[in-house]
Amino acid sequence: MKPVTRLFLLGAPVLVVVAVLFNSGDDGSEVLADHPPVRPEQSRVPDPLASGDADERKELAERIAKMPPGLAEPKMKEVAARLVSSAESSTLDWRGQYGAIEDPGDGNGYTAGIIGFCSGTNDMLHLVESYTKTHPENPLARYLPALRAVDGSDSHEGLDPGFPEAWARAAESPDFRAAQDTTRDSLYFDPAVRLAKMDGLSTLGQFIYYDAMVLHGPGLDAEGFYGIREAAMKKARTAAEGGDEKVFLNTFLDTSRDVIKAKSRTEQRDSSRIDTAQRVFLRAGNMDLRLPLRWEVYGETFRIDAV
Numbered sequence: 001m002k003p004v005t006r007l008f009l010l011g012a013p014v015l016v017v018v019a020v021l022f023n024s025g026d027d028g029s030e031v032l033a034d035h036p037p038v039r040p041e042q043s044r045v046p047d048p049l050a051s052g053d054a055d056e057r058k059e060l061a062e063r064i065a066k067m068p069p070g071l072a073e074p075k076m077k078e079v080a081a082r083l084v085s086s087a088e089s090s091t092l093d094w095r096g097q098y099g100a101i102e103d104p105g106d107g108n109g110y111t112a113g114i115i116g117f118c119s120g121t122n123d124m125l126h127l128v129e130s131y132t133k134t135h136p137e138n139p140l141a142r143y144l145p146a147l148r149a150v151d152g153s154d155s156h157e158g159l160d161p162g163f164p165e166a167w168a169r170a171a172e173s174p175d176f177r178a179a180q181d182t183t184r185d186s187l188y189f190d191p192a193v194r195l196a197k198m199d200g201l202s203t204l205g206q207f208i209y210y211d212a213m214v215l216h217g218p219g220l221d222a223e224g225f226y227g228i229r230e231a232a233m234k235k236a237r238t239a240a241e242g243g244d245e246k247v248f249l250n251t252f253l254d255t256s257r258d259v260i261k262a263k264s265r266t267e268q269r270d271s272s273r274i275d276t277a278q279r280v281f282l283r284a285g286n287m288d289l290r291l292p293l294r295w296e297v298y299g300e301t302f303r304i305d306a307v
Contacts (some may be wrong), residue, residue, distance in 0.1 A: 029191050064197050071193050071206035071289075078307045079205050079289060080189075081114075082213055086295070086302045087273040088116045098180060099171030101164045109154045112167050115184045115214060119159065123187055123217075131170075131179040138176065179269050188213045188261040192225075200239030202287035205249055208278055214254050215273070223262075228255045249282055 043252040085094035094114050101112035109119035117124040125147045143166065146158025156163075161230035170176045192213040213225045220226050229252065237243025253274050261273045272292055277295035277296045286293075292305045 013145060015039075015230055060198065064194050067197050070197065070203045071210065072189075075307045076203060077189075078291060079249075079293070080210060082302075082304055083207065083277070083295075084115070084211055084301075086297045087211070087277070088254065089213070090298065090300060092302060092304070098177045099168040101153075101167045102135075103156070107154045108155065109150060110159065110163065110167075113171070115180070117146060117180070117183070120152060120154050121217060122151055123183065126187065127179060127183045128172075130183065135173075135175060138173070139169045142166075187218070191198060191218065195229075198240065199248075201245060201249070202239075203289050204281055204287045205239075205245060205271075207289060208249055208252065211273065211278070212252070212294070216256065216259060223259050228252065228259060239242075246282060246285075247273070250279075253278060253282070254295050256280045270298055272299070 025036065053139060058294050069076070071077060081094045082092040085091055085097065089097050091097070091098065096115075097114045099113075101110055103110050108121050110124070111118050113127075115123075117127055117206040119125070127181060128140045128147055132138060133146060135141075140163075143163055146163075149155075149158060149197075150159065171180075189210055193206045196209040199205070199209075201209065209225075212227060212228060216225050216228060218225045222228075222231065232248065232252040232255045235255075236248040238248050239245040257271045260269055260274075263269050277297055281289065281293070281296050291307070292303060294301070294303045296302070
């Protein structure tokens, strides 16, 4: 049973998600990111990727595009996928997880696929809805009403008993596997990497942002990624602000870890993906995530020698 991989937004039924970067806006301008509005009662943190006027966003997009690829370089993206898979699925074989599905009892309903899409945290619904638009006859399409109904809860109502088998059958299709890749990138990988670049962070810093985006979800409240980043920035300056990157990343990891540990005692609260993985790389000064890498998650030791 893996630990909690998503944290809900306070007072909201769904996870706030960040849309695909560099889509065209209504006025034809380039936008870096957008997200649905949060409820007024929530703690609101502005999304820096969606702030500023059209010219400012376009200038920022061009500046980021000129930066080295960092974690987005294909070999480094493979390394990132293996690192996340070690924490999400206790294996480096992330490609073997497309058809995986279980309810680990963490309050998020069914958890499935390469990034731990959850029936209770909106990203699974987002994936199935977008895939069904282009593949209306897929095995999961009939479960869309149930997925909409259980979103924001751990309920299986309308999903049992056939949903796990339908997910496994859908994952036999290369198109559904590609849809999982696309959704992972648009909701988590791309926003995290581009924001990390905006903050002047190294490849390691980009991975730390990405893993936090996966773990906590891109929420604007104190327990979501943007809230965690905002809290860290109140204590330490980013590299782009002239601060020491290691100091900032340690502060960010401290804040992320505090959120993990503050969860209810009824939920798993393992923070080893921070304590015995990311901290290890940071203490070693491995800001480029150079191979070989060795780390531990949940007491298991993993190693990447080459990709």
